[in-house]
Amino acid sequence: MESVEYSLFWEAMSGALVVEVLLEEMGLPYSLKPVDMAAGEHRSKAYLKINPTGQVPALSFPDGTIIGESAAIVLSLGDRHPETGYIPRPNGRERPVFLRWLIFMAASPYMTFVQLNHPERFIDDTAAHDALVDNARCRLLTQFDAIDSAISGSPFFLPSGVTALDFYAFMLVIFFPERERLLVDRPKLHDLFIAVSERQTVQKVIQMHKA
Ligand SMILES: N[C@@H](CCC(=O)N[C@@H](CS)C(=O)NCC(=O)O)C(=O)O
Structure with a gap:
């Protein structure tokens, strides 16, 4: 079954910050999935399946797609929620x-x-x-x-x-x-x-x- 939420793989003071702000600004339902980097969780087999680069942020979409790379996440959220206006549309001047x-x-x-x-x-x-x-x-x-x-x-x-x-x-x-x-x-x-x-x-x- 499709989850209604986004899940943000997250650590404090990491690149997850920009994604979290964007999710908040867009008013989208999401949950945080803390990744304990000090304990090496980002290098665990389970996390490398989520993000093969072993980095945060990664975002899981409601349809189950998971991607890493902050810029790709920002652009994908813009594609999925163009009405929110935080990412200029493909043919827009800006x-x-x-x-x-x-x-x-x-x-x-x-x-x-x-x-x-x-x-x-x-x-x-x-x-x-x-x-x-x-x-x-x-x-x-x-x-x-x-x-x-x-x-x-x-x-x-x-x-x-x-x-x-x-x-x-x-x-x-x-x-x-x-x-x-x-x-x-x-x-x-x-x-x-x-x-x-x-x-x-x-x-x-x-x-x-x-x-
Ligand atoms: N190019 C990636 C960089 C992500 C990145 O470097 N994240 C840091 C946290 S701010 C990280 O996960 N570092 C752990 C590591 O590289 O081992 C992006 O834009 O998402």
Whole structure:
């Protein structure tokens, strides 16, 4: 039988945050399926069947389809619930720009956070880790510069109003350890961040991630 709910495979302060905000904003029924990464649950046989990359987020759809990759999840939710308006429609004027920046955020800064937080995945030599972390911090600042200069709406990313890009950018800022320093030099990103953080859905989701 088809479940009525989405199930979000989740960990606090992970990429599940953007999906959770989107599910809340879209008003969709969902449940959280916490994955205990500290205990290595993401590398268990059972979880690798859910997401072969061993990562969160993954989303199970009411028809039983399960996918990982945050950008793919965002786009699929947009395909399934176009009336909610958080993802520009395929032939819409803002769609190419939306896609361009969604893919950038998922492929570049999100991945640079892996270098920042897990330098050991890039090089075994522990003596090189500090340099890798410094390099990741510098690259993140440049990537946030690109995002800031691409924001074409006010306070949101696109001129037509709030979209999933805003939730994604918000999440990336949340991940950055020196948030105040980051935002003080990036006024458009600052305004976007404040506008997103004031939304009720976001406040509810953030509580879950801080708990
Ligand atoms: N490209 C993936 C990246 C997902 C990702 O890196 N998730 C992190 C948590 S924020 C994770 O699961 N890390 C565990 C690991 O890589 O072992 C996406 O966009 O969903």
